[in-house]
Amino acid sequence: MEHPVDKILIKKFINNNCTPEEIARIRLFLEEPGADQVFEEILNEQWETGNPDTPADEAQMQYWQNKFQQKVAEIRPPSQRKFKLLKYAAVWTGLLIVGGLGWYLSRKGDKPAPMAMLTSSTGTGKLLKVQLPDSTIVYLNASSSLQYPETFTGDRRTVALRGEAFFDVKPDERHPFFVATDKLHVQVLGTSFNIRSYQDDADIAVTVATGKVGVTVPGSANTAATILLPDHELTYARYSGKVEVSTVNAADTKAWEQGAFIFNYETLENITKRLSRWYGVTFVCNNDKLLQKRFKLKLRNENLKNVMAALSSAGDGFQYQFKDKQVIIK
Incomplete structure (x- = not known):
């Protein structure tokens, strides 16, 4: 029509x-x-x-x-x-x-005044604490980036995230705080929460530590926000668009901030991606069934050899070997 x-x-x-x-x-x-x-x-x-x-x-x-x-x-x-x-x-x-x-x-005479945009980013195995113009504190995980204005103006505070970050948002009822990822938008007033949104992950996760968070999926037929309370986690499947909400321990989700890995029945595929971002190595595994096995493990961010020794002995276990910048899982 x-x-x-x-x-x-x-x-x-x-x-x-x-x-x-x-x-x-x-x-x-x-x-x-x-x-x-x-x-x-x-x-x-x-x-x-x-x-x-x-x-x-x-x-x-x-x-x-x-x-x-x-x-x-x-x-x-x-x-x-x-x-x-x-x-x-x-x-x-x-x-x-x-x-x-x-x-x-590009139209002359109708441009807004330019505003300086800042980008904070981390490389492999690096963490970064960022203080935003409104005194909000953001902790960036490895291989992540955050874009934000030099000064917040207007009726909202908006930042853009790629990767993973923990936000401790400065309360301001008149100026809600928005985090935009490539698939989800998160709105809060003053709270703390974690967002994991790496583009090579199958799922995006939003986990609330304190306060209340609203999550929307832009372009979805259902435009109503999903409201999350403390220890609630929303996962969004990138390929199917499926949204699920579950109860978790939010402290585990942000353990990376304290230099720890906590894997709560995560698939080996997800675990190797997290380890790859931290240690800067490539994991190779041609066993799809093994990649979908789930592991429960808690350990410090030690050297990779110790981490692999602990991981490979968990559950049914598996064999692996180091080769240059690769970890080959058998």
Whole structure:
């Protein structure tokens, strides 16, 4: 079915170039039951620009999100504004992470003031403590990165995470704190929680230590947030989109912060990925059945030989050997 709007009309709408007739078309479009899904599809298209490989930064994307929401509020009846704006905000937050909308940012005279973006990152076997501009403390695990503005502005505090981090968020009811990963968005006011979101892991995990956390999946048909309380963990399967919530010991989840490994019936496949990020080695195992076996083990981040000796003797055990920068599991 042909829709009354397209991306050209949306661009005109945000830039105050629409005729009254075009405004009426957009108003009609926003009243359609499936408008949020169609709008998301339009925004996720490749927006043509002179340099399509250069994504917009977070501050610029936040500026356009706010501008769009203001425009929608102007033409929507007050009783209907809040619900719809929450839906479209999720779409824009997703675009904030993957980039896009560079077309807008090239227009003269309509750019926001540039905001300095900072990135903190860790390499193999390294941990890092980061203090954000609002005094929130973030502990980055190995092979992770965190992007955040030099100064938080606007009505929300937003950061982007790749990898794993433990957050101790400074309470501020007027400015909720958002963490965006490539698949999930986490919102809090003041709490502590762990996020594990490595792109080579099959699952993403959000674990709450204190307070309350809301987790949403952008683009999902079910836009309601899943609310997590202390010692609750949400896992999201990257490939199937399945969401599960379970009860865990949050202290175990953040044990890496204290220099320890705690494997609570984790598969050998997941364990080797964690060890690879810490020790900078590659694990090779052609036995798929063995990779899916689960192990329960707690140990300090000692040298790799001691770790492998303990791991290989747990459960039914397995054989292994070191070869250059590889650990070959048999």
